[in-house]
Amino acid sequence: MWYIRRGRSVRFPPVVAGKNSDCGGRFEITRRKGCGLASKRKRGMSHCGPGLRAVARLCAVLMIAAGAVCIYRPALSASTQDAPSSQPNATPPVKGSQNSAAATATPEATAPANDPDKSPPADINVRQPNIHTRPIMVNVDMVTVGVTVTDPYDRIVTGLEKDNFEVFDEKVPQQIVTFSTEDSPISVGMIFDSSGSMSDKIEKSKEAALQFFKTSNPEDEFMLINFNERPDLISAFTSKFEKLQDRLLFVKSGGKTALLDAIYLGLNQMKKAHSSRKALLVISDGGDNHSRYTENEIKRAVKESDAQIYSVAVLEPLASRNRTPEEASGPGLLSDLSEVSGGRMFSVEDPSELPDIAEKISIELRNEYVIGYRPSNMVRDGRWRRIRVKLDPPRGLPPLQVYARTGYYAPTQ
Numbered sequence: 001m002w003y004i005r006r007g008r009s010v011r012f013p014p015v016v017a018g019k020n021s022d023c024g025g026r027f028e029i030t031r032r033k034g035c036g037l038a039s040k041r042k043r044g045m046s047h048c049g050p051g052l053r054a055v056a057r058l059c060a061v062l063m064i065a066a067g068a069v070c071i072y073r074p075a076l077s078a079s080t081q082d083a084p085s086s087q088p089n090a091t092p093p094v095k096g097s098q099n100s101a102a103a104t105a106t107p108e109a110t111a112p113a114n115d116p117d118k119s120p121p122a123d124i125n126v127r128q129p130n131i132h133t134r135p136i137m138v139n140v141d142m143v144t145v146g147v148t149v150t151d152p153y154d155r156i157v158t159g160l161e162k163d164n165f166e167v168f169d170e171k172v173p174q175q176i177v178t179f180s181t182e183d184s185p186i187s188v189g190m191i192f193d194s195s196g197s198m199s200d201k202i203e204k205s206k207e208a209a210l211q212f213f214k215t216s217n218p219e220d221e222f223m224l225i226n227f228n229e230r231p232d233l234i235s236a237f238t239s240k241f242e243k244l245q246d247r248l249l250f251v252k253s254g255g256k257t258a259l260l261d262a263i264y265l266g267l268n269q270m271k272k273a274h275s276s277r278k279a280l281l282v283i284s285d286g287g288d289n290h291s292r293y294t295e296n297e298i299k300r301a302v303k304e305s306d307a308q309i310y311s312v313a314v315l316e317p318l319a320s321r322n323r324t325p326e327e328a329s330g331p332g333l334l335s336d337l338s339e340v341s342g343g344r345m346f347s348v349e350d351p352s353e354l355p356d357i358a359e360k361i362s363i364e365l366r367n368e369y370v371i372g373y374r375p376s377n378m379v380r381d382g383r384w385r386r387i388r389v390k391l392d393p394p395r396g397l398p399p400l401q402v403y404a405r406t407g408y409y410a411p412t413q
Contacts, residue, residue, distance in 0.1 A: 141378060141411070142177065143169070146277070146308060146342055147369040147389055148403040156367050157400055166390040169375050178372035185219035186365055187237060187273030188212075189266045189307075192248070193284035193314075195228040195257040201314050202253045204351035205283050208312065209248060212281065212358040213241040217366070223269055224248065227262035228255035229290050237273060259284055259330070260291035260298050263309075263337070270307045278307035279343065279365055283354075286313045286330020295333060299340065303384065304409055308343040310361045311335075315349050342405030375410075382412040 145167065149157040162179040190209060194202060213222065224234040224244045234247050263282065270278050302309065311334040331347060338345040344364070346357045371389070389404040 142372050142374050143387070143408060144178075144276075144306075144370060144372045145387060145389060145404050147371055148342075148344070148364055148367075149369065149391065150401045150403070152398050152401075156364060157397075158367050160369065160391075160393070164392050164394070165369070165371060166392065167371060167373050168388045168390065169373075170377065170385050171388075172376055174373040174376060176371055176373050178370070180370045181367070183217065183366045184277060184370075185217065185221075185275045186277040186279060187221050187223070187270070187275040188216075188278075188365070189223040189225065189237075189270055189273075189280045190244075191225045191227065191231075191262050191266050191280060191282045191284070192251065193228075193257065193259070193262075193282075194226050194251050194253050195285075196254050197257060197285050197287060198314065199253040201285070201351045202251070204354045205314065206248055206251070208283060208354035208358040210245055211355040212362050213245065215359050215362040216241060221274060223266075223273075225262055225266055225269070226251050227258055228253070230258055231262035231265045233265065233269065236269070256290035257284070257287050258290040258292075259286070259288040259333075260293045260295065263298055264293050264301060267301050267305045267307065270305060273307075277365075277368075277370075278305075280307050280309045281358075281361065282309065282311040282334060283314065284311070284330070284334070285315065286311075286332075286334050287328075288330060288333070299337065302337050302341050303407065305341070307341065308405070309338045309341040310343040310365075311338050311345045312354065312357055312361075313345060313347045314351065314354065315347055340406055342403060344403055377410075380411045380413060383410050384408075385410055 147165070149160060151157055158181070160181075162176060165176065165179075167174045167176060190212070192205065192209060198205065216222070218239070221237045221239045222235075222241050222244055223237045224247065226232050226234050226248075234251075235244050238244070259282075263280070266280050266282075270280065313331040313334050315331065331345070335345045344361075346361070348354055348357055375385070377385070384407055386407040387405060389402055391400055391402050393400050
């Protein structure tokens with residue numbers, strides 16, 4: 001440090017005060033011998049002001065920052081030198097490609113730099129297919145009708161052709177689009193009556209149910225509902241009818257009859273069926289005295305459903321009939337529901353005939369004619385439209401009976 005006084009310059013070496021110094025750790029200028037200064041240094045008094053101390057701190061901070069820049073400058077320069085080396089090997093992205101970063105990388109950029117054992121792979125060309133945005137229109141407005149034909153002896157008539165049938169929708173002839181007679185898989189829901197009025201007929205009814213299951217195909221599926229005072233879903237749809245047999249053996253009779261509630265539950269469960277062909281088999285004496293749903297509500301539900309209803313009315317012999325009005329009107333109700341859906345009702349007075357009737361229904365379901373047509377009236381008004389299937393049999397055959405559903409509800413949307 002230089003001190004100028006009266007035209008002369010004298011250098012004074014600075015002395016840093018230590019912890020044991022009398023200046024309290026502050027910077028001072030100490031007078032040396034021969035300096036020519038007349039004034040004496042006052043001990044403990046600092047000649048370094050607050051401004052000078054702030055400048056010293058700033059200089060220290062700048063020195064630390066400069067040192068950090070010197071340390072990190074080689075790393076930064078190395079990274080900037082390596083970055084341009086990969087640019088010549090990259091190709092511009094393909095326009096319109098969603099995965100351009102992955103699809104446009106060349107083999108030179110992705111292959112190892114020093115690998116003499118591997119030869120560079122061939123160039124990869126990525127081609128994006130054209131996207132067709134025009135929707136595919138599919139018309140699904142088709143009505144499917146299952147038709148059963150019998151002779152005067154109530155025997156199934158098979159071997160008829162498409163030209164032997166005519167379909168009328170609201171008295172308007174329709175063109176038949178599909179026609180088949182194959183034994184396709186079917187979903188069957190059985191509604192079993194175990195009320196008190198079936199006590200002396202329940203064992204034969206169980207035999208009839210088991211006989212129906214035995215005549216099924218491996219692709220068929222079954223559902224079982226037992227009812228007395230309320231319906232009970234014993235088993236949902238399954239292709240293993242052995243489970244239904246085991247559960248049916250433990251069913252006991254007793255209580256009142258909620259037939260309409262059981263049919264309503266069965267129609268709802270048929271919505272979960274996996275086959276396009278659906279049918280309900282009702283085994284009951286027909287008397288209802290404990291349902292919440294009315295006959296009109298059930299008839300409406302049957303019209304809205306695409307399931308056929310086959311019913312077996314187990315009646316008492318005429319000489320020993322002592323029934324309530326509800327029980328007496330039961331067979332008529334089952335007949336109406338079966339007719340609307342395209343099924344049939346069978347009346348049985350002798351319980352020993354039940355297994356044969358069940359086998360007959362199973363055979364009918366597997367020998368139906370399935371007719372499909374597109375209605376000429378495409379108005380979506382939600383109205384009930386009547387269907388009539390007319391048969392033109394070949395010459396030489398006796399009068400034949402046709403069983404088919406009587407109508408359907410037009411879609412609303």
